[in-house]
Amino acid sequence: MKQYTWHYGEGELTFSIDERRIAAELHMATTPVLDNPVQAVKNGLDHPIGSKPLRELVHPGETVAILANDPTRVANSHVFMPVLLDYLNEAGIPDSHMTIVFALGTHRRMTEEEMIDSVGAEVAGRVKMINSYAKDSDDFVELGTTSFGTPVRFHKACVEADHIICTGSVVHHFFAGYGGGRKALLPGCAEYETIRKNHSLMLNPAAEIGRLEGNPIYEDQVEGTEMCRPTFLLNVVLNEAAEFTGVFCGDYIEAHKEACRFVDSQNGVRITERTPIVIATCGGYPKDINIYQMQKTMDNAVKAVAPGGTVILMAECREGSGSAILDETVRTFDSIDAIEESVRADFQIGRHKAYAVTRLMKKADFYLISSLDDAYARQAFFTPVHSVEEALALADKKHGGDAKITLMPYASYTVPLLR
Structure with a gap:
């Protein structure tokens, strides 16, 4: 087992994974830092x-x-x-x-x-x-x-x-x-x-x-x-x-x-395969300040996960969704398709973000570790979990205990590009 410590809000979360399951750990290219x-x-x-x-x-x-x-x-x-x-x-x-x-x-x-x-x-x-x-x-x-x-x-x-x-x-x-x-x-x-x-x-x-x-x-x-x-x-x-x-x-x-x-x-990261499971963080605060900002990480994570796969996402969301209209949208519509129809019929800022988030859920399941209320997270079509270990146990039931995993510790910055 290998231990990882990743950014979460202004703090950190630690978890362990069997190294043999790791297909790739994605980081942006090592670019020289400006001396001055x-x-x-x-x-x-x-x-x-x-x-x-x-x-x-x-x-x-x-x-x-x-x-x-x-x-x-x-x-x-x-x-x-x-x-x-x-x-x-x-x-x-x-x-x-x-x-x-x-x-x-x-x-x-x-x-x-x-x-x-x-x-x-x-x-x-x-x-x-x-x-x-x-x-x-x-x-x-x-x-x-x-x-x-x-x-x-x-x-x-x-x-x-x-x-x-x-x-x-x-x-x-x-x-x-x-x-x-x-x-x-x-x-x-x-x-x-x-x-x-x-x-x-x-x-x-x-x-x-x-x-x-x-x-x-x-x-x-x-x-x-x-x-x-x-x-x-x-x-x-x-x-x-x-x-x-x-x-x-x-x-x-x-x-x-x-x-x-x-x-x-x-920031573009070449990958050779999409894996059934992706574990990702936004890279901490402020990229995970709310769902509004977290969505960009979701988009990048979806590029690394196999169709129908699972994304385990760590994002604190200390400010909730970041939009009252997003809140209203997920509480009003009971399906992802209904949200898309509402956006096409009446485009509103905030509602568009609900669409941007939920459209990705047609491609993968999202298990979310956050400070959001569990009931709200479910309403927003996430599966709330409270640790990576809990999320992995659920994902393994779906994909098998030997399913390959891609790690994205700074997923808001890294854009996977399939070779």
């Missing part, structure tokens, strides 16, 4: 991709809106944000002319403490910080409609600024292709209806992980973003330990595509 991330950011600002250096794009007296991740997306903003502010100061932009806009999308508002923790106390004491909360409709300005029919409304702090700088991290995204890039603005700083209409395009089969070209979600987002075009992009790529492996600065489209290619080489 601060210097890498400075180099990126002065030697960008597809753009002039940032100092040549901004001018004294102008205003800048800097878009930043919320707590559900790790970007290590506290490392690069002071560098960015100092750089802008040198280019003639005082702190008083900068605003950090937290790109929440449809997520909850951040607290003052969370904002400070995200960017660091020094930065928080220098510049104004605000939430872009999608349901505060008075905070948004309408700019037009995309060819996909999406009404484009962005936060006034973005629209009124002379320059927008998008920041954040790049990872695979289950329907938008990849995170980062234009997503800081749309959906990050967009009004609720803009996000709802854009995300409704996820029902198109071309809206899939690892795809930009031909992906209607991505193309709609770019079309909308062009109505309030960002001046510059500062995206980072991190490894499983949240260490910097890449910094990509420049044009918000070209630099982002370079980052996506890098993410493919780092």
Whole structure:
């Protein structure tokens, strides 16, 4: 028996498995960690991709809106944000002319403490910080409609600024292709209806992980973003330990595509078989903060499990589902098919996540170790369990005691690719 200790929330869970049953343990590629991330950011600002250096794009007296991740997306903003502010100061932009806009999308508002923790106390004491909360409709300005029919409304702090700088991290995204890039603005700083209409395009089969070209979600987002075009992009790529492996600065489209290619080489993991059982974690907090975020791990785990197999998933979900509408959906509809029908009939943010979660349950059973109430977990079509050992005993009854197992200790970051 071999013992494993994996991240769970901000703590750990330990379990043991017969080593002979392990077909593979999936990790992202070992990519060199940047020795000096601060210097890498400075180099990126002065030697960008597809753009002039940032100092040549901004001018004294102008205003800048800097878009930043919320707590559900790790970007290590506290490392690069002071560098960015100092750089802008040198280019003639005082702190008083900068605003950090937290790109929440449809997520909850951040607290003052969370904002400070995200960017660091020094930065928080220098510049104004605000939430872009999608349901505060008075905070948004309408700019037009995309060819996909999406009404484009962005936060006034973005629209009124002379320059927008998008920041954040790049990872695979289950329907938008990849995170980062234009997503800081749309959906990050967009009004609720803009996000709802854009995300409704996820029902198109071309809206899939690892795809930009031909992906209607991505193309709609770019079309909308062009109505309030960002001046510059500062995206980072991190490894499983949240260490910097890449910094990509420049044009918000070209630099982002370079980052996506890098993410493919780092996070895409080749496998030779799909196994009957997969054991996975999100990699701990904040990736397992709620079902909303956990779903991305589920998508990746399904890529490693054999059809009709079992995924044993460890995800704390300290904030429950993360969506009142998701809660309402799973309590209203008594089947997976009924949820899909409801989404196709009336697409709503939150309900779409219930669909994204439950559609995967047609491919595999999910045994969930979490802090969710057991009754709610069952209502959401999971099988609640309280240990890996308990889950394995159930899986072995289904697949046999010698069924092969794939381990995914950082499943939110690793995308299995079958050879």
